[in-house]
Amino acid sequence: MQRADFDTHCGFVQALQALVQAAVERRSRRLVLVDPSFEDWPLESPALLEPLTAFVRLPGRQVLLLGRGFEALRRSSPRLVAWRRTWAHAVQAARPADDDLELPTRVLADRTLALWVHARASWSGVVRVDEPDVVRWALETDALAQRSSPDFAAYVLGL
Numbered sequence: 001m002q003r004a005d006f007d008t009h010c011g012f013v014q015a016l017q018a019l020v021q022a023a024v025e026r027r028s029r030r031l032v033l034v035d036p037s038f039e040d041w042p043l044e045s046p047a048l049l050e051p052l053t054a055f056v057r058l059p060g061r062q063v064l065l066l067g068r069g070f071e072a073l074r075r076s077s078p079r080l081v082a083w084r085r086t087w088a089h090a091v092q093a094a095r096p097a098d099d100d101l102e103l104p105t106r107v108l109a110d111r112t113l114a115l116w117v118h119a120r121a122s123w124s125g126v127v128r129v130d131e132p133d134v135v136r137w138a139l140e141t142d143a144l145a146q147r148s149s150p151d152f153a154a155y156v157l158g159l
Contacts, residue, residue: 093152
């Protein structure tokens, strides 16, 4: 994976798929996907779910979805919901405790690979590899995750 810029939704999708594949190849330990709603993410796409599956099949891997809420995602993405159930031991979801916090659109693989959408309206963003920006974004994201609580349970219980 190389440093890159993108400025379309299609570019974002390609960069996201490439980053997840690179995380598998690099044998990264943790993937963190951050977005307020995950609206317009290709989370139903086999082109993304296949490398995500390859990632979580590796021993000791963890995926964290960090978002504002997941009900819309639960309704709109049945394939993702089923995938989440299968991999519940490795895939967690969380919501920041403070609803006023602004969530970025970002993906991190350990502290070595990152994708950041800096202009959501135009889907402009960057992919960075082994750079100081990646470490800074990882630290910011870790701070968000520490102030978050579990959400988007793999199984919904009730009558």
